Amino acid sequence: MITDDIPRSAPARGSGLPPSLTPALLARLTARVTAAADAAKVTTNAPYTGAPLADLPVSTPADVDDAFARARAAQVGWAAVPVRERKKILLRFHDLVLERQDEVLDLMQAESGKTRRDAFLEVTDIAITARYYARNAARLLSPKRRRGAIPLLTRTAELRHPKGVVAIVSPWNYPLSMAAGDALPALMAGNAVVQKPDTQTAGTALWALDLMREAGLPPGVWQMVVGRGSSIGGALMDNADYMMFTGSTATGRQIARDAGERLIGSSLELGGKNAMLVLDDADIDRAVDGAIAACFPSAGQLCVSVERLYVADAVHDRFVAEFAARTGKLRMGAAYDYSQDVGSLTNPAQLETVTAHVDDAVAKGATVLAGGRARPDLGPLFYEPTILTDVTPDMTLYENETFGPVVSIYRFSDVDEAIARANATSYGLNASVWTRNGVRGRAVAARLRAGTVNVNEAFAAAWGSIDAPMGGMGDSGLGRRHGADGILKYTEPQTVAHQRIQGFNPPTGVSHETWAVVLTSALKVLKAIGSR
Template sequence: MTTEHATRPTAPDGPALPASITPALLRRLTALVAAAPDAARVTTSAPYTGLPLADFPVSAPEDVEAAFARARVAQKAWAATPFAERKRILLRYHDLVLARRNGALDLMQAENGKTRRDAFLEVVDIGIVSRYYARNAARYLSPKRRRGAIPLLTHTTELRHPKGVVTVVSPWNYPLSMAAGDTIAALMAGNAVVQKPDTQTALTALWSMDLMHEAGLPRDVWQMVIGRGSTIGTPLMDNADYMMFTGSTATGRKIAGDAGKRLIGASLELGGKNPMIVLDDADIEKAAEGAVNACFPSAGQLCVSVERLYVAESVRDAFIAAFTARTEKLKIGAAYDFGMDVGSLTTPSQLTTVTEHVGDAVAKGATVLAGGRARPDLGPLFHEPTILTDVTPDMTVYDHETFGPVVSIYTYRDVEEAVALANATPYGLNASVWSRNGARGRAVAARVHAGTVNVNEAFAAAWGSIDAPMGGMGDSGLGRRHGADGILKYTEPQTVAHQRLQGFYPPSRISPETWTDLLTGALKVMKAIGMR
């Protein structure tokens, strides 16, 4: 272990917390929560050990109301801040995140239980997102001339105004990417943000907000509250000018309904039961390695990870052998370094879901090719990466999202069947297609009902293509993050049309009949000369 991770005793049966996670750091971060001094407290536990980790003040509904009141005042000044200044702040934040990445990795591992490699991908993600919106926000949001109703006589401009105050509800599974990534775009669009991160991983979210404040963002422009949705969900919705939510489909449906009642917009990234198709011409070794990377990052607790594998009959045996061999070699365990391939699940409820899904499948006749067991010898929430075959529709794992390190393998006869099987789900978040022929792979990908589809990659290619939209179809959500969509959704478009000299009604010196003939002739000429 390096000097950076000099340890102090915290857990007799698991790794000690990194030295960077000091009592002083915990006090400083938890003090950033928008809550009363005498607020109730809630304690989180470290997944690696089950021992207490952090003690947070709980925000009451009136604390949320007060946060929004402060945000509304701050937002007016922030919206008037030039793009150049917003860009400077965000690029400074970019540099701070990269420079202090080890502290972020320590927090993510301590709160979430993922491996250091998986945590580092979140740092990379936020670096990319920060740079992209810092350098492209002005291009997307600056006033734009549009074609006027009457050539030369109508001066038309499209303006983009910030929504106001955005509510961001972020999940525990990717505590830096989901907390900061959606907030960055909202802030660059001129909004203020009141955020409710999941309590389990709130330290990472607070760390990110703290760095943005250090980079120069006025403090009231981005605030965080802590609490259960059942307690503070109503003021978070009732005060929002826009809602950004990442989480379960069931909760997303409720948020969509509530947003509809208030006639505000909402962007929702929800659940998934993502497929991977291995075509008969795939490079089997690469596809097997790709499957490992598709199914088991963050112990499968990833919205875009693969839980359904469809393999051509002609390559089934070879693929299963290669995939199983790689899976069995994965190192699973708790360590604050880069030595492990698979980390812990994050909460007891996730472990319960995984064990119940696997147990139900085995009881009903599924075959376990790898894994299949919880590993309490490694820590309270560990579960082996698990491969199942002979999975049938009566098994829960067949069509319900597990959100853990479990994948089921199925075979198909031809591409038509593969596409039909991949699309036989109400979800549509992410998919993966493997083929030696790139054109063939892309053609199959275009037929899969999913917001992002990767060819010869698991999910990182589409996710990391930050200039393109990312989001779900069907029960996987509404709206998109990334690209133009990811920032324009946080704005209200306004058209300002200045009519000069002559409008659509005839001048007094021309009869209506003559005027209609003139306009009709003008429309015909516009068509003839190819005007759009």
């Protein structure tokens, strides 16, 4: 069954840039790029229309070196700023983001083509992130008393020092969440940051930098460079004290190799081929709503979105029919308001990939239940939200990430089979389980090989639980963002142990043999009294 009733929303309101994106604003943002005065320029285009959007100066490797030199100089003073003062800056930034959200919502939509509702989720995410690290950094970074080697005689503390200058490479699909969300904890930990946002959505990242400067961040502490990874990626790696990267698994592997060669740390959020399991006792209406939210936000261009849907036999037919019907009624179009359900893809490469994956599957026998075609009548990069069945291992999208509004549905007969099939991937980023029984859902979730698993939610529950770590297993990456891990990874732990009165060497006049007997007896007593 191919549904042909996806609403055709006229792109009138999205045909030009919104009034908030004035030439003065764009000029102010692009001036934040670290580049020579006579730098070459690159023009970005608005996905809704293909029209030119902004001219960005292109940074060279020498510009990157210069950014790091200035960042190192600024970082010394920034690290000396008390955490309570850094906290005030983040909380002012929090308020500015919420107050000026319409401006950044327009900018995100113009640069990425996503709907306003998807863009707004990034605003809420960054407000939560800023508040969390502002309010918790002092606790997480403060010196911690640790058990000493000899009770009462060894005073041991764990200290946390900033890494220095952190390099962040952030992607185009979530330009505010991924850019500011990784920079804020690095800055709060006392580091400087040199960041390379994706060129297409650099304006949104520069907007966050601009607001942080307005909130009180000193000059030089957070800088941005613009350019291809093939041109300036090496300079970023050569200068960094730590590397934070979000992007493809192939590039992530290379970064991990390069970071290992330099003996610096790295955190990598990479690809995903995420699964959603609809168990036989699921609330079908809620599960259908969940599947819509799991598969089609930001036109499916989301690392934690669902591309594989496993549905129990008992509810399969009803679920699939309702899911296909709901998908066919989603409102799709370009509008700088909250009227649309699905927006545009961001760049021609993604449209090409989505088209190729769907066409390959159909040519090899897959059935299209909804969508399955581009929509040039709405804009150059629109592609309908698409549901496929009868997908087999010989099809490209069976195990490869599509990163678009495409999901494949598979039937299963028992939970063990569903778990095995969900885990049959090299990726392990996110998963979703739907059931009326919370205990059962959590038990299934614990058996799934994914860094985050949501019960009766697509991805927002785990992502929004910012006190908990978020990241991937296997080919989905290394390290974690959010929670304590999200800030402590940007620090160097240091142990300071102060030994008082007596250490491990025997006192004057006591032989080593006698001292060994004394220590042996002491160790036995410590074990007997339950000492840790």
